[in-house]
Amino acid sequence: MENVSLLEEDHLWKEYKAKSKLSESSNSTVWSAKHRLTGEEAVLKCFDLSKLNLNLRSCLENEIEFLSSVDHPNIIRLLEVIHDGDSLVMVMEFCNGGNLSSYIQRYGRVEEHIVKRFMKQIGAGLEIIHDNHIIHRDLKPENILLAGSGDESVLKIADFSLSRKLLPGKYLETVCGSPFYMAPEVLQFQRYNEKADMWSVGAILFELLHGYPPFRGRNNVQVLRNIKSSTSLPFSRLILQESHPDCIEVCSKLLCINPVTRLSFDEFYKHKFLRI
Numbered sequence: 001m002e003n004v005s006l007l008e009e010d011h012l013w014k015e016y017k018a019k020s021k022l023s024e025s026s027n028s029t030v031w032s033a034k035h036r037l038t039g040e041e042a043v044l045k046c047f048d049l050s051k052l053n054l055n056l057r058s059c060l061e062n063e064i065e066f067l068s069s070v071d072h073p074n075i076i077r078l079l080e081v082i083h084d085g086d087s088l089v090m091v092m093e094f095c096n097g098g099n100l101s102s103y104i105q106r107y108g109r110v111e112e113h114i115v116k117r118f119m120k121q122i123g124a125g126l127e128i129i130h131d132n133h134i135i136h137r138d139l140k141p142e143n144i145l146l147a148g149s150g151d152e153s154v155l156k157i158a159d160f161s162l163s164r165k166l167l168p169g170k171y172l173e174t175v176c177g178s179p180f181y182m183a184p185e186v187l188q189f190q191r192y193n194e195k196a197d198m199w200s201v202g203a204i205l206f207e208l209l210h211g212y213p214p215f216r217g218r219n220n221v222q223v224l225r226n227i228k229s230s231t232s233l234p235f236s237r238l239i240l241q242e243s244h245p246d247c248i249e250v251c252s253k254l255l256c257i258n259p260v261t262r263l264s265f266d267e268f269y270k271h272k273f274l275r276i
Contacts, residue, residue, distance in 0.1 A: 014082065015035055015036055015037065016033040016034065016035055016036065016042060016044060016091065017033060017034050017035075017036050018031045018032075018033050018044065019031070019032045019033055019034060020032050022043070026051070027047065027051070027052060027056060027161075028045055028046060028047050029045075029046045030043060030044065030045050030046070031043070031044045031046065032044075032094065033091075040094075041094035041096075042079060042091050042092065042093065042094050043091075043092040043093070043094050044089050044090070044091055044092075045089065045090040045092060046087070046088070046089050047060065047087070047088045047089070047090075048086055048087060049086045049087070049088055050086040059161055059162065059163075060088070060161070062160070062163060062164065062165065063090075063160040063161055063163060064078070064081055064090065066132060066134055066160055066163065067090075067160060068081075069132070070128055070132070072124070072125060072128050073124075073154060073156070074121045074122070074124045074125030074128075074154070074155055074156055074157060075125045075128060075129070075156060075157050075158075076092055076093060076095070076145060076156045076157065076158035076159075077092065077093040077156075078090060078091070078092060079091040079092065079093060092158075093147075093156075095145035095146055095147045095156060095158075096146075096147065096148070096149070097145070097146030097147055097148055097149050097153050098145070098146060099141060099142050099143070099144060099145050099146065100118075100141035100142070100144040100145075100146065100155065100204070100208075101140070101141035101142045103141075103146060103153070104141060104207060104208065104211060108211045109208075109209065109210060109211045110208045110209070110211075112209075112242075112243060112244065112247060115205065115208045115209060115247070116247070116273065116274065118155055118208060119201075119205060119208075119273075119274060120274050121154065121155040122144065122155060122157065122201065122204070123268065123269045123274060125155070125156070125157040126157070126197070126201070126265060126269070127265070127269060129157070129163075129197075130194065130265045132165075133165055133166055133167055133168070134160075134163050134164070134165060134166070135163065135164050135166045135172065135193070135194045135196065135197055136157070136160065136162070136163050136197050136200075137162040137163060137164065137172075137176055137177050137196065137197070138159060138161070138162045138163075138176065138177045138178060138181075138200075139157070139181060139197055139200035139201060139204065140177075140178045140180070140181040140200065140203075140204065141204060141207060142178075143157065143158050143159040144156065144157055144158065144204070145158050162176050162177065166193060166194060170193070171191035171192060171193050172191065172192055172193070173189075173190075173191050173192075175187075175189055177196075177200070179217065179219065179220045179223045180203065180213040180215065180216060180223065181199075181200040181203045181204070181213065182196070182199075182200070182220070182223070183195070183196040183198075183199035183200070183259065184199070184224060184227050184228070184257050185259055187220050187223065187224040187227075188224060192259065193259070194264075194265065195259040195262050195264065196259070197265075198254050198262055198263055198264065198265060198268060199254065199255060199259075199262065201254055201268065202214075202251055202253075202254025202255040202263075203215075203255065205247075205250070205251045205254065206233075206235075206251055206255065209235075209239050209243060209247070209251070210235075210236060210239060214233060214234055214255060215227045215230070215234075227257065228257070233251070233252055233255055235248065235251075244273070246271070246272050246273035247273050249271075249273070250263070250268065250271045250273045250274075253267075254268060
């Protein structure tokens, strides 16, 4: 176990005992933990507020506000927030199945009936996000967690640290996200709306089918170049032969370079591929 200061362990974390450090960034440290009385496992996302600028504080406040207001099986649950001076801890539910990225690495190409079930669950979580006029801005397999294992895994959309409230008809301009899953309009420093999230959903769907994302590169510029130079989506011949036409259609329409013709959330969630 990583060393944890007595101040953190006994004063701030109170009812939780840290087990191991999961990750660390310039903005936060994430620990696995266990409730001292119940033994329930949890994840602690710890912040030193004195190190956050106004924009990062705003992001954190937005994340807490949204997660505090929702209770849905396909969105990560915020159990509580512990705030003491410049220290803040978000206590999140623990998902024992890891994330969708590790799932794909473990199993490779995912069978279509499982892909459909996973996309239905992502859609169910996105429906809540959409209804709250939230744009996630960092949808990717690493930010989709799994509770349970195997075919019965329940997907949960997580990490709302880049999310923003976006009212209909409005746009954002900040470039953020992960290049393999960022919409081309974001990569090109153009204004964007919630359709940017739908491109990310298409990239995740493509990766579930193939075992790798649709467009790759060493940096943002190369990813964008590969997107723009592609005359058609890089579906493998095997996937085109084995996949249902509805599956190929919804993926293709999510990965439209022009956001105007890209599927909206409603068009995606009502698509016959997910309804059957």
